[in-house]
Amino acid sequence: MKAIRVFIRSFKEAFKSVFRNFSLSVASVTCTTITLILVSIAVLISCNINSVTDKLENELTIVVYLEKDTTDEQAKALGPVLKKIKNVDSVKFKSKDEWKFEMQNYSATLNSTLSYLQENPLLNSYVVKVKDVKDLRKTAEEIKKQEIVRTAKYGENMVDQLVTVFDVIKRVTIIIVLALVLITTFLINNTIKLTIFSRRSEIEIMRLVGTSNYAIKLPFIFEGLFLGIIGSIIPIIITIYGYIIAYTRLDGHLFSKMIALVKPFPFVLYVSLFLVVIGACVGVFGSYRAVRKYLKV
Secondary structure, eight states, rough: HHHHHHHHHHHHHHHHHHHHTTHHHHHHHHHHHHHHHHHHHHHHHHHHHHHHHHHHHEEEEEEEEEEETHHHHHHHHHHHHHHHHTEEEEEEEOHHHHHHHHHHOOOOHHHHHHHHHHSOOOOOEEEEEEEGGGGGGHHHHHTTTTEEEEEEEEEHHHHHHHOOOHHHHHHHHHHHHHHHHHHHHHHHHHHHHHHHTTTTTHHHHHHHHOOHHHHHHHHHHHHHHHHHHHHHHHHHHHHHHHHHHHHTTTTTTTTTEEEEEEOOHHHHHHHHHHHHHHHHHHHHHHHHHHHHIOOOO
16 A cells, blocks of 8 residues: 555656756657657658568569470469479469560550561460568579579569668668667656756655655656656657648659558557657656666665
């Protein structure tokens, strides 16, 4: 019961302290708000970049062209063999007539050229999707070992470069988000230190009357929690309304139809929850660290 009373009293004291030390609270909340807005922007950009890169990666395929004299039975038998290859996700047979029809619809020049030819010069093929695009080259090399396979194409040089770029972009965006979270922690930690320093006389009195270390620490930890949550409110509002407005005005795409933005719902709600959690955790951690390290209680 005593622990519960201390808990409730600390909660109330922390709430009052936020308003009692208004100027310091405003400074802490302002720092938190600014950095969480930057975190929000970084997360929104990161998630959209990852969405685009994942979509492009999923569209990368290996086109397996079969030898010209391959029979229908041989072509049909190759499908299950390709599926057994380690990195292969799915295979789809595409006949030379399907290729011809597709190319004729692609441009008038190709249409007139292919219509002029009496025999279809194209080859039967399989379109292969892989599980991991990083192993695209190895998978293509494995496919080429099959007897009736003439070649396996996936845009070798360009695709290898794209995969490298995608990987770098993902790593950079994650590093930026983590760096901003650390900056937020640092700022809250320093503002909490200022609060503690301004109340050192109060803390000394609490020590003299025999208040436990636990009872001294807890109000500051709750205060950090409140400041972190309050500091996340404005970033959440900006995140929700800002992203919805941007998505609507850009018609859900950036620069071209190929770069589709992530739909607002439930995306902005997840980002908002992330901001609340970051604000709360960083506030608690910053307060606890400041109390433990600088008060020595």
